[in-house]
Every structure is written in C-alpha cells, then in structure tokens.
Amino acid sequence: MDSSTGLASAPAAGVPLPADWRDFFALTKPRVMTLVIFSGLCGLLAAPGTIHPVIAFTAILCIAVGAGGAAALNMWWEADIDAGMKRTAARPLPSGRMDPTSARDFGFALSGASVMVMGLGVNWLAAGILAFSIFYYAWIYTVWLKPRTPQNIVIGGGAGAFPPLIGWVAVTGNITLMPVLLFLIIFMWTPPHFWALALFVQIDYAKVGIPMMPVVAGEKSTRRQILIYAILLLPVTLAPWLIGGTGWVYGISAVVLGLIFVALSIKVGLRESVPDDRMLPEKRLFGYSVLYLFVLFGMLAGDRLATVQGWQ
Amino acid sequence: MMNDPLNPGPIAPEHLSKEQSDLYRTRQRGRNKVLGIVLGALAVLFFAISIVKIAAQTGGAN
Numbered sequence: 001m002d003s004s005t006g007l008a009s010a011p012a013a014g015v016p017l018p019a020d021w022r023d024f025f026a027l028t029k030p031r032v033m034t035l036v037i038f039s040g041l042c043g044l045l046a047a048p049g050t051i052h053p054v055i056a057f058t059a060i061l062c063i064a065v066g067a068g069g070a071a072a073l074n075m076w077w078e079a080d081i082d083a084g085m086k087r088t089a090a091r092p093l094p095s096g097r098m099d100p101t102s103a104r105d106f107g108f109a110l111s112g113a114s115v116m117v118m119g120l121g122v123n124w125l126a127a128g129i130l131a132f133s134i135f136y137y138a139w140i141y142t143v144w145l146k147p148r149t150p151q152n153i154v155i156g157g158g159a160g161a162f163p164p165l166i167g168w169v170a171v172t173g174n175i176t177l178m179p180v181l182l183f184l185i186i187f188m189w190t191p192p193h194f195w196a197l198a199l200f201v202q203i204d205y206a207k208v209g210i211p212m213m214p215v216v217a218g219e220k221s222t223r224r225q226i227l228i229y230a231i232l233l234l235p236v237t238l239a240p241w242l243i244g245g246t247g248w249v250y251g252i253s254a255v256v257l258g259l260i261f262v263a264l265s266i267k268v269g270l271r272e273s274v275p276d277d278r279m280l281p282e283k284r285l286f287g288y289s290v291l292y293l294f295v296l297f298g299m300l301a302g303d304r305l306a307t308v309q310g311w312q
Numbered sequence: 313m314m315n316d317p318l319n320p321g322p323i324a325p326e327h328l329s330k331e332q333s334d335l336y337r338t339r340q341r342g343r344n345k346v347l348g349i350v351l352g353a354l355a356v357l358f359f360a361i362s363i364v365k366i367a368a369q370t371g372g373a374n
Contacts, residue, residue, distance in 0.1 A: 017336055020339050055364060
C-alpha cells in the first residue's frame with residue numbers, strides 16, 4: 001500500500017488504485033456470514049409469536065451487516081497476522097489491494113448502521129445485543145483474547161453464538177431460557193469445530209504466534225478437549241427438547257446428529273497424528289461440524305413449522 | 313480544507329498512464345454502481361419499514 005496516498009497498490013503493476021468493491025465485500029467474510037444469516041433466521045423462525053416479513057427481513061439484514069462489519073474490523077486489526085498465514089494471505093489487506101483506513105471505516109460504518117437500523121426498525125433490545133456481539137467479536141475476541149490465551153476460541157465462540165439469540169429477540173422482544181440455550185449450542189459447538197480446523201492448519205498459527213490450543217497445549221490435549229466439548233454439546237442441544245421448548249422433530253434430530261458428532265470426535269480425540277499425516281478424521285469432523293449446525297438449526301425451524309401446522 | 317502532507321488524497325486519474333487511468337475509472341465506476349444500488353435498496357427498505365410501522369400503529373389505535 002502507498003501510505004502517502006491512502007490508496008492500495010495493484011500488486012502486479014504497483015499502480016495506486018482505489019480498492020475494488022469486491023474487496024470490500026470480501027472483508028465481510030461472506031462464507032462465515034452464510035452461517036450467521038442461517039442461524040439468525042432459524043432463531044427468528046423458531047421463536048414463538050409473529051413478525052411482519054419486512055421487519056423479519058430487516059432483522060436478518062442487520063444481523064448479516066453487523067457480522068460483516070465485525071469481520072471487516074477483525075481483518076483490519078489482524079492484517080499483519082493474516083499476511084503470515086497461507087490461508088489468509090490473499091485477503092484484501094495483506095495482499096495490498098486495499099488500504100487499512102478504508103477497511104476500518106467500512107467496518108465501523110457497517111457496524112453502526114446495522115445497530116441503528118435494527119433499533120429503529122425492529123427493537124432496541126435486539127439492537128443492543130447486536131451492538132454487544134459486534135464489540136464482543138471485534139474487541140473481546142480479536143484484540144483481547146485471540147493473541148493472549150489458548151482459550152480464545154472458547155470465549156470468542158460467544159461472538160458467533162449471538163445470531164439465533166438476536167433473531168429470537170427480534171420476534172419476542174425479550175430474553176427467555178430458549179434463546180439462551182440456542183446461544184449455548186453454538187458456544188459449545190465452536191471449540192470442537194475450530195480446534196478440528198486448528199489441528200490441520202496448526203503450522204500457520206504457530207508461525208504468526210497466535211496461541212491456538214494445538215500450538216500451546218499440544219495436540220494431545222487439544223484432541224481430548226475436542227472430545228470433551230463434543231460430549232458436553234450433546235445434552236446442551238437436547239435441552240430445548242427436554243424443557244419442552246421444541247417437539248420431537250427437533251429432539252430426534254438433535255440425538256442423531258449429536259451422536260454422529262460424538263462418534264467423529266472420538267476418532268479425533270483418541271488418535272495421534274503421525275509424520276505426513278493427512279489428518280482425514282480432523283478434516284471430516286470439521287466438515288461435519290458445519291453441516292451439523294446447518295441441519296440442527298434447520299430442524300429447529302422445521303420443528304416450529306411442524307408445531308404451527310399441528311403435525312406434532 | 314486543510315492539507316495533510318501524509319495523506320494528500322486520491323491521485324487524480326490524469327496523472328496516470330492511459331492503462332492505469334482506465335483501470336482507475338473502471339474501479340470507480342464499479343464502486344459507484346454498487347453504492348448506488350445499496351442506497352436505492354436502503355431507500356426502498358426504509359420506505360417499507362415506515363409503511364409497516366405506520367400500519368401497525370394505525371391498527372393498534374383502531
């Protein structure tokens with residue numbers, strides 16, 4: 001980047017250029033956003049009560065834009081770290097396609113706008129939780145915890161757990177046990193999901209000095225903790241059914257999905273990697289964990305539909 | 313307007329070569345188009361929210 005002009009340079013030609021709009025879009029981490037939108041939508045659909053479709057759309061849009069703003073602030077803060085990792089080196093900031101000031105301003109603008117529109121269009125409790133979730137991800141996780149503790153993912157996982165809570169509160173306007181349980185599901189799901197990834201990209205994290213669990217506590221401890229969290233996740237996912245917040249559509253799905261999750265985690269938890277290990281069980285667990293959350297929350301929304309239709 | 317020696321602002325396209333200038337303008341046009349679409353969509357959204365809110369309040373009053 002050319003610091004004197006505030007414009008990013010095209011890496012090949014060295015020409016100072018304004019960043020392309022696609023790079024701004026990339027700052028919002030669109031792939032992560034799909035999970036955020038989906039879990040927020042499921043929280044909204046599963047909530048008791050009614051909401052006008054326009055207000056529901058506004059709520060989901062604000063959740064998505066807020067997540068995008070937090071992601072942009074995360075990328076702005078971590079540009080140096082991203083530059084040192086193969087997985088993230090091609091992002092707009094480390095690759096020099098965008099200047100940091102633009103990324104920072106973009107992140108603050110999206111964050112502020114999403115909270116204001118959520119407050120004015122939906123309700124201020126949902127807006128307050130959205131504001132806190134952005135602060136949680138951009139500051140508590142990115143700035144404070146991630147570079148300091150190997151438990152960064154455990155506590156930082158809370159940031160990704162807010163969307164279904166916000167979606168629920170957008171409909172009901174208050175916080176009860178059910179949305180808190182939805183929060184806890186993603187909170188407990190995040191460590192095994194992310195540590196499975198960290199096991200097969202641990203060389204990258206070690207290189208940039210991020211105290212990710214496999215780097216600090218070692219592979220064996222990480223594998224054990226993946227298994228522990230996967231086992232703890234099962235009763236947490238069953239709790240909405242056990243307290244009567246959902247019906248059997250969700251309950252049976254949670255049992256089946258959870259048992260598969262535990263089975264895959266056992267494979268990861270009880271093995272040790274060998275030199276030139278392809279880490280297939282870890283990759284399988286990581287891939288399944290994404291599918292797991294999509295299906296589990298999909299079933300949560302499906303359960304509500306089944307109840308409304310009188311099928312259960 | 314104050315002049316900041318560390319950040320004199322964007323380089324004007326006329327100071328670039330033709331190729332650079334074309335790329336510059338293409339990117340600016342792309343950004344302007346996307347910004348226009350976003351602002352237009354927001355205007356529609358705010359209008360829709362207003363109608364829904366007004367309708368809800370009117371319904372509540374009746």
